[in-house]
Amino acid sequence: MKRLFKTIGKRIAECRRKLNYSQEYLAEKTGLHRNYIGYIERGEKRATIENIRNVAYAVGLSLEQLFKDF
């Protein structure tokens, strides 16, 4: 389970950086706290499907892409 959260966190961070979004901007865009975005990206937070989906969509990732190979 840890590996899953680490991987989806990395995928989100990668897409966020490609878009040149800061964690602050992504937090604003999703209505989540900036620290929460950091936790998700480091795989430290077992976020809900709802929050994970909102963050993924905000960086242009589908859930299918996000969970690829899991």
Added chain:
Amino acid sequence: MKRLFKTIGKRIAECRRKLNYSQEYLAEKTGLHRNYIGYIERGEKRATIENIRNVAYAVGLSLEQLFKDF
């Protein structure tokens, strides 16, 4: 969001039936309550990624398949 949970619930139920598993058996296999499986299948329960993954794997679905087109 409702549509997402409805769809993944249907996908899980479909695979469970194909395997001829009862909800009781799936509950036993995953350590979840039988009612909880019913809620997930009807899309009434916004389950955690952890529980959704355990249920999906127990019916032979990957997360990538489960979230297909989302």
